[in-house]
Amino acid sequence: MSDADALITPELQLLKLALAYPETTEEFPWGERVVKVRGKIFLFLGAETGRLRVGVKLPQSMLDALTLPDAQPSGYGLGKAGWVTLWFGDDAAVPMDRLIAWLDESYRAVAPKRLVKSLDAG
Numbered sequence: 001m002s003d004a005d006a007l008i009t010p011e012l013q014l015l016k017l018a019l020a021y022p023e024t025t026e027e028f029p030w031g032e033r034v035v036k037v038r039g040k041i042f043l044f045l046g047a048e049t050g051r052l053r054v055g056v057k058l059p060q061s062m063l064d065a066l067t068l069p070d071a072q073p074s075g076y077g078l079g080k081a082g083w084v085t086l087w088f089g090d091d092a093a094v095p096m097d098r099l100i101a102w103l104d105e106s107y108r109a110v111a112p113k114r115l116v117k118s119l120d121a122g
Contacts, residue, residue: 042110056106
């Protein structure tokens with residue numbers, strides 16, 4: 001991460017990283033920011049009343065993620081499919097290294113296998 005990246009918010013850092021993956025788009029269904037790969041969501045991202053909200057699909061790391069304070073299985077039945085929603089307040093340190101790893105896991109869980117292979121080959 002560059003010094004310039006350190007000056008932007010964790011939300012914008014995650015957005016920038018998510019949009020760097022192949023064939024991703026940013027959309028705003030239901031009034032919230034999501035990042036999709038080929039039309040499938042792999043990141044829910046938002047800031048509400050001074051709190052950062054991150055939603056990712058974690059087939060391997062779900063139990064680890066749920067050990068963080070204010071982490072919970074995502075609503076609307078998504079938690080059963082490995083989705084986790086994490087909340088971070090203004091006073092909470094945002095574990096960017098873990099979030100970046102989870103962002104990668106979520107992309108790989110949702111993206112078509114051909115795109116995942118292109119990541120591994122690069």
